[in-house]
Amino acid sequence: MQQVSILLQKAPWIAGFAQSIWRLGRPKFSAGAVGVIFDEAGKVLLVEHVFHPYAPWGLPGGWVDRRENPWETVQRELLEELELTIDIGSVLLVQIDRNHLDVAYLCHARSPIGKLSRELLNYDWYDLNHLPKLHRFHYQAIQSALAISQR
Numbered sequence: 620m621q622q623v624s625i626l627l628q629k630a631p632w633i634a635g636f637a638q639s640i641w642r643l644g645r646p647k648f649s650a651g652a653v654g655v656i657f658d659e660a661g662k663v664l665l666v667e668h669v670f671h672p673y674a675p676w677g678l679p680g681g682w683v684d685r686r687e688n689p690w691e692t693v694q695r696e697l698l699e700e701l702e703l704t705i706d707i708g709s710v711l712l713v714q715i716d717r718n719h720l721d722v723a724y725l726c727h728a729r730s731p732i733g734k735l736s737r738e739l740l741n742y743d744w745y746d747l748n749h750l751p752k753l754h755r756f757h758y759q760a761i762q763s764a765l766a767i768s769q770r
Contacts, residue, residue, distance in 0.1 A: 620669050620737050627672035634672050649719050652689035653680030653757065654697060654726035655711060655764040662744035663761055664728075665751070666700065669738055676751040678723070678760060679703075679742075689722040697726075701742065702733025711763040714756050723760030725767060 627634050655678060656664040666679045681696035683689050690707045697703045708725035715721075732742060745751070747765065750758070 621740065624669045624672075624675065624740055627670065628675070631672035634670060647718060650683035650689065650692075650722070651680060651719065652683055652692040652696075652722045652724065653678035653760060654693040654705060654707075654724050655760050656705065656726045656728055657764070657768065658728075658744050660744070662746055663750075663764075665743060665745050665753075666739050667741040667743075669740055674752050674754050674757075675740070677753055678757045680723075690724060693724055693726065700736040700739055702730075703728060704730040709767060711767065712756070712760045714759075716756075721756050723756070723763070725764045 658664070664679060665676045667675050668677060669675075671677060679697050679700060680693055681700070683692045684695075687695075693707060694705060697705050705726040705728055708727060711723040711725050713720070713722050735742065747761070750761070753761075
């Protein structure tokens with residue numbers, strides 16, 4: 620998987636092309652859901668994804684399956700990708716970009732992180748002042764979670 624990630628980072632248009640082909644068989648709108656999880660020190664959990672060449676680091680989550688609620692997606696994806704069980708909290712952010720809907724939830728870990736799936740290269744807990752390059756939606760979700768957590 621490391622080689623796939625390196626290839627996609629060198630030629631990110633391949634991922635864009637593959638997404639275009641993939642979307643041909645999808646419904647008119649696609650949806651994704653992510654979870655924002657803080658540790659005891661206030662650091663946020665980020666994962667390094669194989670298939671995200673433009674910004675490999677981001678919040679854990681994934682595509683919403685047919686007839687699946689977005690909060691179920693977050694629970695399923697974190698269990699599949701990190702062997703992590705979570706409690707779902709507040710909806711932090713909802714955004715529509717062209718034909719894609721994203722939903723972010725504040726989550727709380729109930730178990731330690733286990734074995735990573737093949738979709739992930741790594742994970743880490745990041746200090747909020749030293750975040751890597753993130754998709755705007757992920758950054759905004761983290762800021763929303765921070766605002767709620769400080770109340």
